[in-house]
Amino acid sequence: MIIIKTIVRATDTTGARLCECIKILRSKYYNGKLTDYIIIAVKTALTNRKIKRHEVYKGIVVRIKKKTMRFHGGKITFEDNGIVLFNKRNEIFASRVLGPVCTELRKEKIVKILTMSGVII
């Protein structure tokens, strides 16, 4: 459940660490869920990387703390809220994705993230 002002973690090799959600690209009072596009502001970032503090990017939600129902009736929770960043041309920014990634991306046909990540759940 991601709303405005929630802090999410960037799980790729761009250099961004903690980001703040500014906007969810859905209807007005919508809580962000898996495979939702959001706009973020970078709060903390590693030095000497492409991304710096206070920059604004687009991202996709890959992990979420809120329990989500699966097709067969099971529930799944992740440890943190994770996102993967996009650049200004709406392409995936990083070359690698860190940590586990949800399978719901396959349904949305964002297969490139699945190929980059090691663990798909």
Added chain:
Amino acid sequence: MVVKTDLCAFSGLRIYPGHGLRYVPATSVQTTRPVFPFIHKKARALFQRRRNPRVISWSQLYRRQHKKGNVELLKKSRKKKVQRTDQRGFAGASIDFINAQRRQTEEQRKQIRLSTKKALEERKTKLNAKKNEQKKKLEEAKLSGKKPAAKTAQQKIVPKKQSQPKAKFTQTR
């Protein structure tokens, strides 16, 4: 129909479909076991507090350790291997023959070996005699310039049937 069940990562209880929840740690990811299934919130909370399931009395590990309740049911059911009772022959030898050989004493074996040797020698001598006769006949025929006479039924030497069992098995043991 077999229902697919999962085992709780903390308590060891069975999770049937539609129950429980799966927790995925993001920071310390294990590629071999990335998901921890839990039967209920209590198990998950204790796991996240890093409690040892061997200490907590209702967990399956504790119950197995302290032999509580029906322990046999808790264990995985394994099928026992059924030993074959019926015996059968091996490599041309029937069971009766093998059993008879088992019951033999050493003296009996020695006798059998000697008798088989004798029988073989007799056979050899007979064969040699037959060959010699044929050779002689050929030589005679050559000298006289006539063709050798055709074989008769009486000339054929039929080896006697051995009363004792074959020598092959006795020698190997």
